[in-house]
Amino acid sequence: MAYTVSKLKDFSPATLEKAAEKLLQALEDESAAIKNESDWKAFRDHWMASKDGVLTSLNDLWLKAAPKDAKRDVGQRVNELKKRVEQAVDGARQKAERAADSQSESDRLDITLPGIQRLVGAEHPIIKTSNEMVAVFRDLGYSVQEGPEIETDYYNFESLNFPPNHPARDTQDTLFIANQGSKPLRQQLLLRTHTSPVQIRTMERLKPPIRIVIPGRVYRNDPPDASHSPMFHQIEGLAVDTNITFGDLKGTLDHAMKAFFGSSVKTSFRPSFFPFTEPSAEMLVSCFVCGGSGRRDSEPCRPCKQTGWIEILGCGMVDPNVFEFVKDNGYDPAKVSGFAFGMGADRIALLKYGVDDLQLFFQNDVRFLRQFA
Numbered sequence: 001m002a003y004t005v006s007k008l009k010d011f012s013p014a015t016l017e018k019a020a021e022k023l024l025q026a027l028e029d030e031s032a033a034i035k036n037e038s039d040w041k042a043f044r045d046h047w048m049a050s051k052d053g054v055l056t057s058l059n060d061l062w063l064k065a066a067p068k069d070a071k072r073d074v075g076q077r078v079n080e081l082k083k084r085v086e087q088a089v090d091g092a093r094q095k096a097e098r099a100a101d102s103q104s105e106s107d108r109l110d111i112t113l114p115g116i117q118r119l120v121g122a123e124h125p126i127i128k129t130s131n132e133m134v135a136v137f138r139d140l141g142y143s144v145q146e147g148p149e150i151e152t153d154y155y156n157f158e159s160l161n162f163p164p165n166h167p168a169r170d171t172q173d174t175l176f177i178a179n180q181g182s183k184p185l186r187q188q189l190l191l192r193t194h195t196s197p198v199q200i201r202t203m204e205r206l207k208p209p210i211r212i213v214i215p216g217r218v219y220r221n222d223p224p225d226a227s228h229s230p231m232f233h234q235i236e237g238l239a240v241d242t243n244i245t246f247g248d249l250k251g252t253l254d255h256a257m258k259a260f261f262g263s264s265v266k267t268s269f270r271p272s273f274f275p276f277t278e279p280s281a282e283m284l285v286s287c288f289v290c291g292g293s294g295r296r297d298s299e300p301c302r303p304c305k306q307t308g309w310i311e312i313l314g315c316g317m318v319d320p321n322v323f324e325f326v327k328d329n330g331y332d333p334a335k336v337s338g339f340a341f342g343m344g345a346d347r348i349a350l351l352k353y354g355v356d357d358l359q360l361f362f363q364n365d366v367r368f369l370r371q372f373a
């Protein structure tokens with residue numbers, strides 16, 4: 001409740017003294033409650049506003065109302081109180097200003113403090129390598145396709161022309177999902193051992209001609225060592241059209257290797273075998289570390305084992321038996337032909353970055369991985 005000036009019952013020194021004490025107590029209380037500038041403004045107006053402030057009331061109710069003989073005393077008293085009010089209002093202003101200063105002090109930005117470091121992610125070297133290889137084929141008009149990592153025996157083996165007793169179907173090489181003995185073989189689930197099932201899945205969905213590149217993770221029952229891992233990454237490709245020849249395969253892959261490793265690399269093909277291609281080949285590129293000489297800085301070149309060549313991928317013409325599985329979707333082996341190829345992204349990353357232990361890529365030690373960011 002804000003203080004208001006009341007009329008004096010009489011103008012005796014005792015009454016004056018009492019009324020003055022009451023006023024000063026109110027002044028002190030209100031002044032102490034001030035916390036900020038707007039509090040101070042309200043305080044100032046209450047006491048000093050010319051129209052209805054306390055000082056104006058004091059003038060009207062005490063001084064003007066005083067009888068002639070008391071005027072001198074009352075006038076002195078009012079002047080005294082006026083001074084005290086002015087001092088209090090002035091003191092309160094300084095207090096409010098100091099409060100505002102310390103507030104902005106705590107909000108102030110200290111530009112000498114160290115900043116907050118925001119860690120920015122980067123591609124893993126294997127994913128980066130894979131993306132770069134995929135980009136080479138994308139530039140040739142290939143589209144990217146993906147498929148499930150848990151596959152059926154049908155897509156992983158049967159439709160890719162693996163005979164029922166092929167060693168790859170053995171649990172020595174393939175990770176099967178447990179407790180599926182009651183299911184027919186072709187429906188049994190396994191972790192895909194290659195990205196090739198996506199070839200069949202895509203040919204079931206899209207009619208020829210197709211040109212696709214398939215990056216992805218694959219799994220085999222291999223104990224981890226410097227060049228093996230139970231999980232690794234492949235990049236496969238497939239082109240199907242009328243009149244696709246082995247010449248198209250060689251030309252495409254030769255171009256891709258030059259685009260990826262540099263225009264000076266040479267490519268070489270040697271016969272091989274895969275169940276889903278016929279004929280099949282392994283492709284080698286001339287060693288991009290030693291330039292094909294087999295020696296680097298007069299030391300034997302390790303990446304190519306001094307041969308001057310590095311085996312980089314498997315390839316071949318799609319076996320007509322594979323087309324039989326998707327014949328109904330326009331892949332009549334009498335009318336279409338195609339080539340397929342597949343390579344390990346992990347191995348290419350090892351070669352590209354000169355790393356000699358595959359496990360380093362999967363231990364996820366950021367100090368190691370940061371070097372490739």
Ligand SMILES: [Zn+2]
Binds near residue numbers: 289290295305306309
């Ligand atoms: Zn070499």
